[in-house]
Amino acid sequence: MILSLLVGESLIVALAGGAIGCGVAFGLFKVFAFNADALGPFVSLHVPPFVLAETLGVAALIGVLSAYVPARAAAKRSIVETLRLVD
Amino acid sequence: MAIPFKYNRRSLLIRRVSNSMTVGAIAIVVGVFVAAMAIVGGLDSAIKDSSAPDNMILIGRGADSEANSFITLDQLDALKFLPAIKRDGVGNPLVSPELAEQVFMPAGDTLDNLPIRGVLPVSTQIHEKVRIIAGRMFTPGLNEVIIGKLIVNQYPGCALGADLKVGRRMWKVVGVFESGGSSFESEVWADLHSLQEDSRRGASVSSIRLKLVPGADVHSLIQRCADDPRINLQAKTESEYYKEQSE
Numbered sequence: 001m002i003l004s005l006l007v008g009e010s011l012i013v014a015l016a017g018g019a020i021g022c023g024v025a026f027g028l029f030k031v032f033a034f035n036a037d038a039l040g041p042f043v044s045l046h047v048p049p050f051v052l053a054e055t056l057g058v059a060a061l062i063g064v065l066s067a068y069v070p071a072r073a074a075a076k077r078s079i080v081e082t083l084r085l086v087d
Numbered sequence: 088m089a090i091p092f093k094y095n096r097r098s099l100l101i102r103r104v105s106n107s108m109t110v111g112a113i114a115i116v117v118g119v120f121v122a123a124m125a126i127v128g129g130l131d132s133a134i135k136d137s138s139a140p141d142n143m144i145l146i147g148r149g150a151d152s153e154a155n156s157f158i159t160l161d162q163l164d165a166l167k168f169l170p171a172i173k174r175d176g177v178g179n180p181l182v183s184p185e186l187a188e189q190v191f192m193p194a195g196d197t198l199d200n201l202p203i204r205g206v207l208p209v210s211t212q213i214h215e216k217v218r219i220i221a222g223r224m225f226t227p228g229l230n231e232v233i234i235g236k237l238i239v240n241q242y243p244g245c246a247l248g249a250d251l252k253v254g255r256r257m258w259k260v261v262g263v264f265e266s267g268g269s270s271f272e273s274e275v276w277a278d279l280h281s282l283q284e285d286s287r288r289g290a291s292v293s294s295i296r297l298k299l300v301p302g303a304d305v306h307s308l309i310q311r312c313a314d315d316p317r318i319n320l321q322a323k324t325e326s327e328y329y330k331e332q333s334e
Contacts, residue, residue: 005090018117046125
């Protein structure tokens with residue numbers, strides 16, 4: 001239960017960060033699209049949908065993996081022992 | 088038993104500062120990654136959109152791009168009636184000799200390389216995505232050019248109706264074209280013979296584009312172009328050529 005709580009939280013944080021990052025990037029693309037001079041004539045911006053899906057997938061994976069080890073360690077601890085450590 | 092979602096929400100809100108900073112850090116990394124992928128994606132699509140599946144490009148032996156390729160009129164004459172080349176309604180082969188040059192154009196405090204391509208009227212039958220979106224096609228022999236839509240107002244003289252100083256002469260910009268997002272949209276297109284005269288290249292060209300008949304044997308055509316001593320050119324499909332150029 002503790003494992004899924006912590007991993008779930010980390011997943012939410014990672015996905016929120018990924019979604020905000022994609023949103024900010026698209027906002028910047030719109031700005032550049034209105035002001036083509038900023039990029040010069042030889043570059044246009046194009047993001048295939050699979051890149052977005054891949055980016056969010058990788059962000060979610062990092063969130064899950066980075067939380068899994070500490071969450072498993074926390075889950076293995078006895079609740080009584082842990083409560084004793086709380087001031 | 089599943090944990091109610093509100094437990095997660097409360098837990099996240101209790102540590103809102105550290106969680107916000109984590110979300111911010113991830114957002115910055117993801118934003119930069121997506122922006123980098125967007126530039127790569129833009130270049131890829133520009134390169135891919137420049138090619139047509141039934142087009143071939145021929146460049147000189149030893150050349151690795153149009154920029155350093157040299158093809159003579161005799162080589163052009165030797166290949167243009169090969170049976171694998173498609174013909175138009177009146178039997179003319181769809182073969183487009185092209186001269187690709189680069190000129191320096193002022194861009195702020197620096198100079199940019201602006202590609203200028205000499206073409207014949209047949210070129211629009213080979214580059215089928217090219218479409219005039221303002222003005223008209225240039226008239227051969229009249230020092231007129233058309234410009235890609237991406238360079239409009241980017242350089243001095245790059246506007247419809249303006250006089251563009253390129254090479255040794257002034258060219259009148261009579262049209263603006265698009266080509267489905269390809270790299271041609273960053274080019275100036277002029278009459279082949281006028282550009283040959285202006286750049287003092289004689290009757291030589293830098294590449295030849297041709298359209299294949301449906302079901303043509305590409306490999307035997309490539310072999311023929313390489314082995315025939317009168318042709319002696321490297322032939323590649325356009326998609327293969329642009330793929331190599333992007334590497």
